[in-house]
Amino acid sequence: MTRPLAVLVALVATATLAASSTVSAQAPIKIGVIEPLSGPVAASGNYVRMGAEIASDWINARGGVNGRKITLIIEDNKSDPKEAASAAEKLIVRDRVPAIMGAWGSSMTLAAMPKLEEYGVPMVVETSSAAAITKRGNPWIFRISPPSDMEALGLEQYVDRLGVRRADFLAVNTDWGRGAIAAFGDMLKKKGVAVGAAEYMDQAATDMNAQLTKIKGTGGDTLFLTTAVEQITLVLKQAQEQRLARKIVTTGGSSSPTQLIKQAGAAAEGSYHIVFFMPWFPEAMPDAKLARAFVDEWSKRGHPFEGLTEGFRGHDGIATIVEAIRVAGRDEPTAVRDALWRVSLVGVNGPIRFEKDGPTGKESGQSKPSIFVVQIRDGKVALPDFLAKQ
Amino acid sequence: MAELLQHLVNGLVLGGTYALLGIGLTLIFGLMNVVNFAHGEFYTLGAYATFAALGLAGANFFAAVLAAIACGAVLGALCEQALLRPLRAESIDTTMLVMIGVWIAMQNAELLIWGGVAKSIPHPFPTAPLVLGPVSIAPLRAFVLVLAAGLIVMAYLAIHRTRLGTAMRATFQDRDTAALMGVRIHRMHTVTFAFGSGLAAAAGALLGPVFLAYPSMGDLASLKAFSVVILGGLGNLPGATLGGLLLGIAEELGAGYISSGYRDAVGFVIIILVLLLRPAGLFTKQERIG
Numbered sequence: 068m069t070r071p072l073a074v075l076v077a078l079v080a081t082a083t084l085a086a087s088s089t090v091s092a093q094a095p096i097k098i099g100v101i102e103p104l105s106g107p108v109a110a111s112g113n114y115v116r117m118g119a120e121i122a123s124d125w126i127n128a129r130g131g132v133n134g135r136k137i138t139l140i141i142e143d144n145k146s147d148p149k150e151a152a153s154a155a156e157k158l159i160v161r162d163r164v165p166a167i168m169g170a171w172g173s174s175m176t177l178a179a180m181p182k183l184e185e186y187g188v189p190m191v192v193e194t195s196s197a198a199a200i201t202k203r204g205n206p207w208i209f210r211i212s213p214p215s216d217m218e219a220l221g222l223e224q225y226v227d228r229l230g231v232r233r234a235d236f237l238a239v240n241t242d243w244g245r246g247a248i249a250a251f252g253d254m255l256k257k258k259g260v261a262v263g264a265a266e267y268m269d270q271a272a273t274d275m276n277a278q279l280t281k282i283k284g285t286g287g288d289t290l291f292l293t294t295a296v297e298q299i300t301l302v303l304k305q306a307q308e309q310r311l312a313r314k315i316v317t318t319g320g321s322s323s324p325t326q327l328i329k330q331a332g333a334a335a336e337g338s339y340h341i342v343f344f345m346p347w348f349p350e351a352m353p354d355a356k357l358a359r360a361f362v363d364e365w366s367k368r369g370h371p372f373e374g375l376t377e378g379f380r381g382h383d384g385i386a387t388i389v390e391a392i393r394v395a396g397r398d399e400p401t402a403v404r405d406a407l408w409r410v411s412l413v414g415v416n417g418p419i420r421f422e423k424d425g426p427t428g429k430e431s432g433q434s435k436p437s438i439f440v441v442q443i444r445d446g447k448v449a450l451p452d453f454l455a456k457q
Numbered sequence: 458m459a460e461l462l463q464h465l466v467n468g469l470v471l472g473g474t475y476a477l478l479g480i481g482l483t484l485i486f487g488l489m490n491v492v493n494f495a496h497g498e499f500y501t502l503g504a505y506a507t508f509a510a511l512g513l514a515g516a517n518f519f520a521a522v523l524a525a526i527a528c529g530a531v532l533g534a535l536c537e538q539a540l541l542r543p544l545r546a547e548s549i550d551t552t553m554l555v556m557i558g559v560w561i562a563m564q565n566a567e568l569l570i571w572g573g574v575a576k577s578i579p580h581p582f583p584t585a586p587l588v589l590g591p592v593s594i595a596p597l598r599a600f601v602l603v604l605a606a607g608l609i610v611m612a613y614l615a616i617h618r619t620r621l622g623t624a625m626r627a628t629f630q631d632r633d634t635a636a637l638m639g640v641r642i643h644r645m646h647t648v649t650f651a652f653g654s655g656l657a658a659a660a661g662a663l664l665g666p667v668f669l670a671y672p673s674m675g676d677l678a679s680l681k682a683f684s685v686v687i688l689g690g691l692g693n694l695p696g697a698t699l700g701g702l703l704l705g706i707a708e709e710l711g712a713g714y715i716s717s718g719y720r721d722a723v724g725f726v727i728i729i730l731v732l733l734l735r736p737a738g739l740f741t742k743q744e745r746i747g
Contacts, residue, residue: 104573105565105568105573105672106673107671107673108573109568109572109573109672110572110573110574110575112573113572113573240718266712266717267716267717267718268717268720269720269721271673271676271677272677272720273668273669273674273677274467274471274474274668276467276470276471276709277464277467277468277708277709277710277711277712277713277717277720278712278717280460280463280464280467280713281460281712281713281717283460283463284460296575297575297669297671300575300577300669301668301669304584307584307586308584308586308593308594308595308598309463309586309593310586310588310593326574329577330575330577330669331577332584333584334584371574373574
């Protein structure tokens, strides 16, 4: 090889290397998403995905983060905890994402958590309510949804005005349902409310008449119901068939009152629902402008209105991760984890800031989300009387 | 006492639905010896077909139920001709694997076509319950119970009192002899599978409006159908009926008086006991040898 040729080869090689490194600086930042896109709770998971896509498109339209666009790598956990764990591993090992949002159900999130610790990648939890998630001492977990005890405390101020004197429970037989009965039961007992039956139903069960007949025998005045929207629909219909005259309060924020009005009809009349987003009254949300913009964008995309009470979770989760990447100034998992402790933003639900929760030295992050109560009245979603009068 | 009566009524209604699911499967599993994992998917198909006929074609509710049954029977016949006929000489394991494939394919096709959001199927019955003293029952559920009883009797008569039914039973008792007697074996296989699938679709069409239609609704239905068939004995229609009622009432009383968390466990404990003590099924006569 002659000298000039060698110089030329070296030049070309350097140029190629330089070019490829600028390309990688401009390559989009990957963010992992694990949601149930198929299986029994597929509807909810898909709504969260739609919300996440809105957040991602908005962020990219504003120029991305740290001068780079973001791209979502979305994995289906098939409503199955085992799949949630392998989806987390795939996102971390193959896609090398700096952070993950997921995994909807508490059992799915709990199953994915050991992988986060093994590889050292943070996860923002957008829906799950089981207390164990932030109590297990996994320092890679940052939750923006309320655990059941926080939700119960949020409802505490309304217990008297709801007129709850004797309560019964019906919940799905999972980490979520069992946790909700414990949390709401404790809160009510402290308020001097008598607690009657605590009944469970399998996640796939469709006939809840046995439980409702038993509940009917306790003579209570309020039924706390914790499960996904499909089962809430069935319970409301069957409660009507059994002439169960109770105030029904659903917990967990996955009730989608608009869908209940459509599918349970008159059986949904009068029921109360704890929600974390009120798309019917965006002006009543902490950031009215953002809430309004989100509702508008959702309908512009042709997504069903009833999905909004789940969809906002996806937006807030992605917005939180991107804010952490901005604060960190880079997309490296440990840096993003450290930055998550310093983020402060306002999502569709309200302010998001993490406080320490769980065993000392291995704390998880827990934000304090806003909690709202709505009622189905005259076939519409309304603020309950005791709130509207304020 | 009032509570016990209501539990018994609930159990009867629930058991009626299990019996309806079980009789279709007992034909396919019991007579044809095909472990039909896709049974629940034909049930789902019945529910969605009713929904489509009502919503898209604007059909009358009863016409929609009939259309759904026809739809299930036709798809069952196609499934048998395309997938099971070439495997007739293969072992029961091979056809079982094929049916698992059908189950997965059908369930995902439903998800693709209808999406994951549950559909509520409208029906013409009033929602206010019929009240008889201490017990109440929804008019739709009473209708389903009556119709289920009608379908079960009809299926029994078709299999035990008609020439077609005789040919069907002959085919699965001894193929070669039946063929020598002039029974068209291939047609009998197709007819039996279509009949069983049509019954599953009928169950879906009737129970879809009681519950909701969603892609994974068939999983639980399959599980219950297999339980009923095991309880009642393979290929035994009265057995499947009684097995269904027994399972429904046992689950209901278990949930009402033991614990609702162990509702399904009560059903399975009974199945384990039956398998230990009467492995051929609760309602099967002593098997003949030879």
